[in-house]
Amino acid sequence: xxxxxxxxxxxxxxxxxxxxxxxxxxxxxxxxxxxxxxxxxxxxxxxxxxxxxxxxxxxxxxxxxxxxxxxxxxxxxxxxxxxxxxxxxxxxxxxxxxxxxxxxxxxxxxxxxxxxxxxxxxxxxxxxxxxxxxxxxxxxxxxxxxxxxxxxxxxxxxxxxxxxxxxxxxxxxxxxxxxxxxxxxxxxxxxxxxxxxxxxxxxxxxxxxxxxxxxxxxxxxxxxxxxxxxxxxxxxxxxxxxxxxxxxxxxxxxxxxxxxxxxxxxxxxxxxxxxxxxxxxxxxxxxxxxxxxxxxxxxxxxxxxxxxxxxxxxxxxxxxxxxxxxxxxxxxxxxxxxxxxxxxxxxxxxxxxxxxxxxxxxxxxxxxxxxxxxxxxxxxxxxxxxxxxxxxxxxxxxxxxxxxxxxxxxxxxxxxxxxxxxxxxxxxxxxxxxxxxxxxxxxxxxxxxxxxxxxxxxxxxxxxxxxxxxxxxxxxxxxxxxxxxxxxxxxxxxxxxxxxxxxxxxxxxxxxxxxxxxxxxxxxxxxxxxxxxxxxxxxxxxxxxxxxxxxxxxxxxxxxxxxxxxxxxxxxxxxxxxxxxxxxxxxxxxxxxxxxxxxxxxxxxxxxxxxxxxxxxxxxxxxxxxxxxxxxxxxxxxxxxxxxxxxxxxxxxxxxxxxxxxxxxxxxxxxxxxxxxxxxxxxxxxxxxxxxxxxxxxxxxxxxxxxxxxxxxxxxx
Numbered sequence: 122x123x124x125x126x127x128x129x130x131x132x133x134x135x136x137x138x139x140x141x142x143x144x145x146x147x148x149x150x151x152x153x154x155x156x157x158x159x160x161x162x163x164x165x166x167x168x169x170x171x172x173x174x175x176x177x178x179x180x181x182x183x184x185x186x187x188x189x190x191x192x193x194x195x196x197x198x199x200x201x202x203x204x205x206x207x208x209x210x211x212x213x214x215x216x217x218x219x220x221x222x223x224x225x226x227x228x229x230x231x232x233x234x235x236x237x238x239x240x241x242x243x244x245x246x247x248x249x250x251x252x253x254x255x256x257x258x259x260x261x262x263x264x265x266x267x268x269x270x271x272x273x274x275x276x277x278x279x280x281x282x283x284x285x286x287x288x289x290x291x292x293x294x295x296x297x298x299x300x301x302x303x304x305x306x307x308x309x310x311x312x313x314x315x316x317x318x319x320x321x322x323x324x325x326x327x328x329x330x331x332x333x334x335x336x337x338x339x340x341x342x343x344x345x346x347x348x349x350x351x352x353x354x355x356x357x358x359x360x361x362x363x364x365x366x367x368x369x370x371x372x373x374x375x376x377x378x379x380x381x382x383x384x385x386x387x388x389x390x391x392x393x394x395x396x397x398x399x400x401x402x403x404x405x406x407x408x409x410x411x412x413x414x415x416x417x418x419x420x421x422x423x424x425x426x427x428x429x430x431x432x433x434x435x436x437x438x439x440x441x442x443x444x445x446x447x448x449x450x451x452x453x454x455x456x457x458x459x460x461x462x463x464x465x466x467x468x469x470x471x472x473x474x475x476x477x478x479x480x481x482x483x484x485x486x487x488x489x490x491x492x493x494x495x496x497x498x499x500x501x502x503x504x505x506x507x508x509x510x511x512x513x514x515x516x517x518x519x520x521x522x523x524x525x526x527x528x529x530x531x532x533x534x535x536x537x538x539x540x541x542x543x544x545x546x547x548x549x550x551x552x553x554x555x556x557x558x559x560x561x562x563x564x565x566x567x568x569x570x571x572x573x574x575x576x577x578x579x580x581x582x583x584x585x586x587x588x589x590x591x592x593x594x595x596x597x598x599x600x601x602x603x604x605x606x607x608x609x610x611x612x613x614x615x616x617x618x619x620x621x622x623x624x625x626x627x628x629x630x631x632x633x634x635x636x637x638x639x640x641x642x643x644x645x646x647x648x649x650x651x652x653x654x655x656x657x658x659x660x661x662x663x664x665x666x667x668x669x670x671x672x673x674x675x676x677x678x679x680x681x682x683x684x685x686x687x688x689x690x691x692x693x694x695x696x697x698x699x700x701x702x703x704x705x706x707x708x709x710x711x712x713x714x715x716x717x718x719x720x721x722x723x724x725x726x727x728x729x730x731x732x733x734x735x736x737x738x739x740x741x742x743x744x745x746x747x748x749x750x751x752x753x754x755x756x757x758x759x760x761x762x763x764x765x766x767x768x769x770x771x772x773x774x775x776x777x778x779x780x781x782x783x784x785x786x787x788x789x790x791x792x793x794x795x796x797x798x799x800x801x802x803x804x805x806x807x808x809x810x811x812x813x814x815x816x817x818x819x820x821x822x823x824x825x826x827x828x829x830x831x832x833x834x835x836x837x838x
Contacts, residue, residue, distance in 0.1 A: 128487035135504030229509025331536035336374035354562035398558035421561035434491030569616030677780030688712035
């Protein structure tokens with residue numbers, strides 16, 4: 122007897138993804154989200170499905186995430202977890218602040234479960250001080266900090282695993298906790314993370330799930346192939362100044378993803394959810410060339426690919442065939458409404474009512490379908506973040522949903538490969554739009570000044586590697602760092618679209634990757650990589666701007682009381698090395714007249730820094746130039762070019778005097794600057810070939826080259 126044909130087939134794809142948070146120099150994770158989502162989301166998602174063998178699903182695992190999970194199992198260092206593993210008595214005040222800040226970040230509704238956890242967080246009196254990027258705490262003793270650590274670790278264990286001995290012991294012994302209770306939870310976390318990859322491998326081997334992949338470090342493939350493709354959807358979108366078109370990098374991300382997937386799970390995947398559902402004709406060429414049979418994207422891309430008369434709901438509920446230059450690829454397009462109902466709507470519903478609504482909507486699609494054959498409904502969404510807003514981390518909802526799917530004879534769950542193997546005819550997609558799941562364009566990752574600034578740094582770094590003859594074969598570590606920097610997440614957080622308290626962390630890690638690319642190729646990192654992409658992240662707010670022209674005598678001493686009166690300066694109490702007691706300098710002044718830029722550095726001891734100390738002044742924007750003063754000893758000093766064909770030559774018109782102060786003047790013309798140019802400056806002292814101090818901090822400072830009317834304008838203001 123043949124199996125009855127269901128009126129609806131459901132393709133359910135859960136996407137698991139975290140960027141690689143590990144520093145390139147020591148593989149230490151600076152953010153804990155990969156391992157925390159493993160214990161709260163990834164493992165239980167596999168176990169939930171395992172309990173419902175009648176449900177088929179697909180899990181898309183980003184290779185950069187699997188890499189990190191392997192690293193956690195192998196003992197890779199982690200900033201937070203390494204601190205959590207230490208006795209409280211060994212933590213410095215700064216380390217206690219770091220632990221308190223991060224452990225105050227409970228997932229979603231966790232605090233609803235345990236009022237005592239909320240009380241522990243409240244007792245910690247956490248508040249973010251954005252100006253310092255630090256945590257202020259009042260009365261956070263060992264007991265309060267330990268309770269916060271334990272509640273945090275427990276909250277990031279999915280309710281499914283709270284029957285484990287370590288969790289049972291913690292809950293039963295509360296409030297008589299010791300560091301042994303915390304250490305038990307750390308062991309539980311490690312054990313759960315180690316089970317994630319084997320759990321998905323076992324489900325795939327059983328045939329219940331299909332495993333798919335994404336490009337290795339989750340780049341937006343169309344933007345790698347050619348950034349100009351962003352203008353197909355938005356012709357007026359501002360693009361970076363350094364055009365990037367590197368299809369070979371996009372190909373690397375695809376092909377290595379397929380190879381590593383085979384090593385992890387025993388077979389190459391048949392399909393891919395390209396990062397953020399981003400597709401273009403060129404990326405489908407690469408997918409077909411790599412042997413991928415299917416790719417998924419969003420319905421917005423489908424509607425933009427079809428003519429007005431073709432845009433019917435029936436067009437969404439079928440697989441399509443796109444013929445690329447390297448052969449055909451099947452395309453599935455996600456039902457945005459159903460996907461978003463799980464992602465954003467059902468969290469507020471009773472779980473059984475939510476599951477019933479989902480099934481009802483599938484049946485409605487079946488009743489109203491006017492296309493050929495059984496409708497194929499693709500529901501594709503994040504398999505991690507949305508659960509924080511569900512009761513019990515989504516466990517009641519997933520139980521109700523999978524149970525409803527198992528019992529619904531008229532709804533059949535299928536994997537993409539099963540749909541394609543059924544032999545049903547595929548409609549031909551004559552044209553493919555270039556876009557992502559967000560608004561069918563790429564504005565989330567390119568176009569904003571911060572995003573474009575990051576792309577420019579990436580392009581220049583790649584160009585520096587090629588110019589130095591550093592290939593992926595001769596300098597593999599350099600290129601690995603570069604490929605990591607091509608990931609989508611850095612560009613996601615730049616700009617105004619999304620907020621995170623860790624924006625400065627993302628900014629710094631992105632630049633560290635590009636610095637590592639230089640260093641691993643034997644190159645000196647570009648000065649611009651020390652300047653934050655997100656302006657305002659550094660403590661430049663402590664700088665007081667100039668209020669008029671200055672005309673100092675460049676002699677290394679305060680010649681007159683008013684010669685620097687109108688200059689900008691680093692205010693007392695501001696950030697930066699100069700306010701540490703052991704620093705060389707205690708205050709920075711800067712200013713200009715209509716023709717020259719002036720700088721003054723006040724030595725902390727009132728004496729010159731010494732012959733072994735140099736001053737490096739770097740103009741990062743708009744035209745990179747580096748200047749050096751060798752040996753900060755008393756007297757007139759020569760300002761020379763640093764790097765480039767003129768390295769060591771005196772800078773025309775530049776003067777420098779050293780005494781109790783360092784004073785310098787450099788003509789704007791020598792720097793290639795004209796009125797109206799926005800200038801970004803980095804200032805450092807060097808000793809023994811290494812940076813000693815930065816002034817005012819790693820963010821440097823900025824100003825605009827004045828015109829002749831600057832002083833009059835300031836006076837009128």
